[in-house]
Amino acid sequence: MISWPLKAYEFIKQPTRSTRWRRGRFGFLVVLLAAIVVWPGASMAIEQKGVADIDAGRSADRKERNAAVEEALRNAVETWVAEKQPSQFRNYQQVKPTIDADIESYVLSHQVISTDHDRKTQRYRVVLRATLNEPKLLDALLAASAGAPSGDGSYLTFLFVAREQIGTVTQSEKEATQVKSRTEAISREREENSAAQTRSQEQSVTMRQSERTMRDRALWDVATSNEIDAAMGEVFTDADYLVIDAGIVGGASDYQLNTDSFIEDYRTGSDIRAETKRAAYQGLASLRGTDDEIQYLAIGTLDIEAAELDDKTGNHRVVVAVTGEVWSVLQRGATVAEVGPVTMIGEGPSELVARNNALKAAARRAAGDLVAKLSGRNIR
Amino acid sequence: MAAYGGLPLFAILFSIVFPLRDAFAEQPAYYAGLAFLGDFNYIDTNYPMTQALNAGEGRLDRALVDALEKSPPEHMELRYSLGDLDRTETLVLAVALDRERVSREVLDLSTGVRTKLIVEISLQVLLYELAGGYLVANVPVSAAVNHVLDGNVGDIDDEALALAETLYLGHGGTPGLLEQAVQSIAALEPTDAPGLRYQLASVGIHDRVLPLLPGQIDERLFRQRLGQFFSARLSEHAGVDVIPFTRGYAIGNQLPGRFANGEAFNLELPEPDYAFHVELKNLSRHEQDSNLVFGAQAHLTLEEPFTGSVSIAGDYRAGIFKPAAGLRIESDDWSAYEDAAENLLDDLVTQLRSPDRGWHRQHARVADSYSQFNAKKELFND
Numbered sequence: 001m002i003s004w005p006l007k008a009y010e011f012i013k014q015p016t017r018s019t020r021w022r023r024g025r026f027g028f029l030v031v032l033l034a035a036i037v038v039w040p041g042a043s044m045a046i047e048q049k050g051v052a053d054i055d056a057g058r059s060a061d062r063k064e065r066n067a068a069v070e071e072a073l074r075n076a077v078e079t080w081v082a083e084k085q086p087s088q089f090r091n092y093q094q095v096k097p098t099i100d101a102d103i104e105s106y107v108l109s110h111q112v113i114s115t116d117h118d119r120k121t122q123r124y125r126v127v128l129r130a131t132l133n134e135p136k137l138l139d140a141l142l143a144a145s146a147g148a149p150s151g152d153g154s155y156l157t158f159l160f161v162a163r164e165q166i167g168t169v170t171q172s173e174k175e176a177t178q179v180k181s182r183t184e185a186i187s188r189e190r191e192e193n194s195a196a197q198t199r200s201q202e203q204s205v206t207m208r209q210s211e212r213t214m215r216d217r218a219l220w221d222v223a224t225s226n227e228i229d230a231a232m233g234e235v236f237t238d239a240d241y242l243v244i245d246a247g248i249v250g251g252a253s254d255y256q257l258n259t260d261s262f263i264e265d266y267r268t269g270s271d272i273r274a275e276t277k278r279a280a281y282q283g284l285a286s287l288r289g290t291d292d293e294i295q296y297l298a299i300g301t302l303d304i305e306a307a308e309l310d311d312k313t314g315n316h317r318v319v320v321a322v323t324g325e326v327w328s329v330l331q332r333g334a335t336v337a338e339v340g341p342v343t344m345i346g347e348g349p350s351e352l353v354a355r356n357n358a359l360k361a362a363a364r365r366a367a368g369d370l371v372a373k374l375s376g377r378n379i380r
Numbered sequence: 381m382a383a384y385g386g387l388p389l390f391a392i393l394f395s396i397v398f399p400l401r402d403a404f405a406e407q408p409a410y411y412a413g414l415a416f417l418g419d420f421n422y423i424d425t426n427y428p429m430t431q432a433l434n435a436g437e438g439r440l441d442r443a444l445v446d447a448l449e450k451s452p453p454e455h456m457e458l459r460y461s462l463g464d465l466d467r468t469e470t471l472v473l474a475v476a477l478d479r480e481r482v483s484r485e486v487l488d489l490s491t492g493v494r495t496k497l498i499v500e501i502s503l504q505v506l507l508y509e510l511a512g513g514y515l516v517a518n519v520p521v522s523a524a525v526n527h528v529l530d531g532n533v534g535d536i537d538d539e540a541l542a543l544a545e546t547l548y549l550g551h552g553g554t555p556g557l558l559e560q561a562v563q564s565i566a567a568l569e570p571t572d573a574p575g576l577r578y579q580l581a582s583v584g585i586h587d588r589v590l591p592l593l594p595g596q597i598d599e600r601l602f603r604q605r606l607g608q609f610f611s612a613r614l615s616e617h618a619g620v621d622v623i624p625f626t627r628g629y630a631i632g633n634q635l636p637g638r639f640a641n642g643e644a645f646n647l648e649l650p651e652p653d654y655a656f657h658v659e660l661k662n663l664s665r666h667e668q669d670s671n672l673v674f675g676a677q678a679h680l681t682l683e684e685p686f687t688g689s690v691s692i693a694g695d696y697r698a699g700i701f702k703p704a705a706g707l708r709i710e711s712d713d714w715s716a717y718e719d720a721a722e723n724l725l726d727d728l729v730t731q732l733r734s735p736d737r738g739w740h741r742q743h744a745r746v747a748d749s750y751s752q753f754n755a756k757k758e759l760f761n762d
Contacts, residue, residue, distance in 0.1 A: 047650065049686040113576060113653045114684055127687055129653060313632030314420030315645055347645040349637060357646050 046134045050076025056124030060117050068126040073103045076130040087372035091144035099140060108133050142239055142375050153240035157249045158232055158298035161266045162225050165306050168216040222267040227356050228363040235367035252292040256283025266301055281333040298370060300324025302362055307351040315347040316354040322362040326370050337373035339366050409456050409507060410463040410638040412474035413441050415630035418604050423629060425596060427480050429544040440548055444475060447562040455569045462640040470511040472635045475561045478502040478608055482540045486532050486710035495533040499543040500524035503557055504612050505564045508635055513650040514577050515622045518615035519564045523547050523557055579623035579652035580610045584659035592663055594714045609722050613729040618760040623652050657681040663717045675699035676720040680728055691756050694746035698724040733760040
C-alpha cells in the first residue's frame with residue numbers, strides 16, 4: 001500500500017466552550033434556587049424581537065440604556081400582538097397603558113441583540129429578543145372586555161365537523177358527432193360526334209369527436225373529533241365560557257341542534273345547509289328563559305387533506321383548513337364572530353400523529369381567534 | 381452572615397442548593413442515536429455506505445450504544461427513554477452523519493497504473509436544544525482512509541464499503557469513528573447560558589458553478605452540504621448557538637422522535653438573531669508547476685434580519701492544491717472543488733473569531749474587510 005499525503009483531519013476535538021457555571025455569591029444562589037422553583041414550562045413562553053430608538057445625547061448613560069430596553073420590550077409586545085394575535089388588537093389598544101406601565105412583568109427574559117449609539121444624531125438604538133409570558137398577556141387581553149362579569153361567563157356550545165378525503169371519483173365525458181357530406185360531381189363532355197357523360201358521386205363521412213374531462217370529485221368521510229372538541233373546549237373554558245356539550249344541548253333542544261345533520265350536510269356539500277342552521281338556531285332559541293338556556297353557538301368545519309410525505313424531514317404531513325362562526329342566540333342568531341379559512345399544518349412520524357397535530361393546531365387557532373373577536377365586542 | 385444554632389445560614393442554604401447545582405449540572409439529554417443530516421429524500425444519495433452497514437439489525441447503532449454504556453458521559457445524564465417537552469428537559473444528543481465521500485483517481489506511476497481510493501466519513505456529535513431549536517454543542521469527528529489498488533479498477537463499491545466499515549469500527553487497535561464519538565460525548569459539557577443565535581440562512585450557487593456538479597449531486601444537495609459544513613464550523617470554532625441550516629431528517633424527524641409528545645414534530649426552527657448568507661460564485665482549476673490548484677470564490681454577508689442591518693459583506697477567495705498533477709490519468713476534480721469551497725468557508729469562520737489583517741489582504745476583495753470583521757468579533761468571543 002502506498003501512503004499519500006492527506007489533508008489533516010482531526011480525530012477528536014475538545015469542545016471550545018466550557019460550562020459557564022457562575023460561581024455566585026450567596027444572593028445569587030438564592031435567586032437561582034427561586035428560579036429553579038418557579039421556572040416556567042418551555043411550552044408557555046414565546047419569543048418576539050423588538051427595537052427602540054431614543055434620544056440619548058452624546059453618550060447613552062445607564063438610565064437611558066435601560067429606558068431604551070424597556071421601550072424595546074414594549075415594541076416587542078406590540079409587534080407580537082400585531083403579527084401573531086391580530087384578532088386581539090382591539091383588546092390590546094384598551095389595555096396597552098396597563099401593560100406598558102408594567103412591561104417587565106409580561107416578559108420572562110430578554111437578550112440584547114445589538115446596540116448602536118449614533119453620536120451625530122444623538123440617538124441610541126437597541127434591538128432585543130424577548131421571551132414573553134404568553135398566558136399572562138392573553139389573560140390581560142381577554143380581561144379588556146369592559147363590563148365582563150367576573151367569575152362565571154356565558155353559556156356556549158360548539159359543533160365543529162371535520163371531513164377527510166378518502167377517495168376520488170374520476171369523471172370524463174366523450175361526445176361524438178357524425179357529419180356526413182356528399183359531394184356530387186357531374187361533368188359532361190361533349191365532343192363533336194360523341195357525347196360522354198359521366199357522373200360521379202362521392203360520399204364522405206367524417207367523425208368529429210370531443211372529450212370533456214371533469215375535475216375529480218372528492219369523497220369525504222365526516223365526523224366530529226375528540227381532538228377538536230378537547231382543544232376547542234380548553235380554549236373556550238380558559239376564556240371563562242361555560243361550555244356545554246353539543247350532545248347535551250341537542251337533547252334539550254329536542255334534537256333540533258342535530259350533530260348528524262351537520263355531518264350529513266358536510267359529507268355531501270361544501271357547507272352546512274341553511275335548513276340545518278335554521279333548525280339549530282330554533283332549537284336553541286326555544287331554550288331561552290329556561291334552565292337550559294345557551295347564549296352562544298359556535299359552528300364550523302375543518303377540511304383534512306390527504307397526508308403527504310415531506311421530502312425534507314421524512315415526516316407525514318397533513319394540512320387542515322378551518323372556518324368557524326359564533327351566533328348570538330339572544331340576538332336572533334346574529335353572527336358575532338367569524339374566522340377563517342385558516343390553514344394549519346401538522347407533522348408526525350405517522351399519519352395519525354400528523355393528523356392529530358394538525359387538528360389540534362387548527363382547533364386551537366380557530367377557537368382562539370373567535371374568543372379574541374368576541375372579547376373585542378365585550379362578549380365573554 | 382447569620383448564624384443559627386451554630387450552623388451558618390449559608391451552610392443550610394448551601395446544602396439545599398448544592399445538590400440542586402449537581403442536578404442542574406447533570407443535565408439530562410435524550411439519546412437519539414445515529415442520525416442523518418440533510419433532507420430525507422437525499423439520505424440514499426448521501427449515505428449509501430452507512431445505510432448498508434447499518435441495515436437490518438442496526439449494527440452501527442448497537443456498536444454506538446455498547447460503547448456509550450461502557451464510557452458514559454461525565455457531565456450529563458444520558459437517557460435512553462422518551463422525553464417530555466413539557467418538562468423543560470429538551471436536550472437531545474445524536475451522532476449525526478454529515479458526509480460520506482468516496483474519491484477515486486487513477487495514476488500512472490513508475491511502478492505501473494494504480495487506482496487510488498480515498499474514503500472519508502464525517503460525523504457531528506450534536507447536542508441540540510429541541511424546544512429552543514438551536515445547537516448547544518457540536519463536535520465534529522471525521523476520518524479518512526486511503527487505499528491503492530493495482531491497475532485501473534472501475535468498480536470500487538465493495539472496497540469502499542469495506543473501508544467505511546474500518547473507519548466506523550476501527551482496525552488494528554486504532555479506534556473507529558464511533559469510539560471517537562463516544563470519547564467526545566464523554567467530555568462534552570453542556571452550557572447553561574443560551575446566547576445569541578446564528579444561522580446560515582441561505583446558500584446560493586452561481587450558474588457558472590452548476591456545470592461542474594457531478595451527476596449524482598444536484599444544486600439543492602450541494603447547497604445543503606455547504607450549509608451543513610458552515611453551520612458545523614460556526615458552532616465548533618466560534619462557540620455560538622447555531623440554528624441548523626435545514627430541519628431535514630435528523631432535526632425534523634429523528635431528534636423529535638425521542639419525545640413522547642406528538643407536538644415535537646411540529647416545532648419549527650426559530651428565527652436567528654444574526655443571519656449569514658453565502659453565495660458560491662466560482663470554482664476554478666488550473667495547473668501551477670506540477671500541482672493542480674483548485675480555487676473557490678464566495679460572497680459572504682452577515683446581517684441582523686429583524687432590522688436588515690448588514691455588518692459584513694464582501695467577496696472572498698481561497699485555494700487548495702493537489703500535488704503531482706502530471707501523474708493523473710483519471711482525476712476526481714469534484715472532491716477537490718468541494719474541498720476548496722469548504723476551505724474558504726472554514727477560513728471565513730476562523731476570521732469571525734480572530735480576524736487577521738494579512739489574511740484579509742490576501743483573500744478579500746473588499747478594502748475594509750478586516751475592519752468589518754474586527755468590528756463584529758466580540759459577537760464570536762465569550
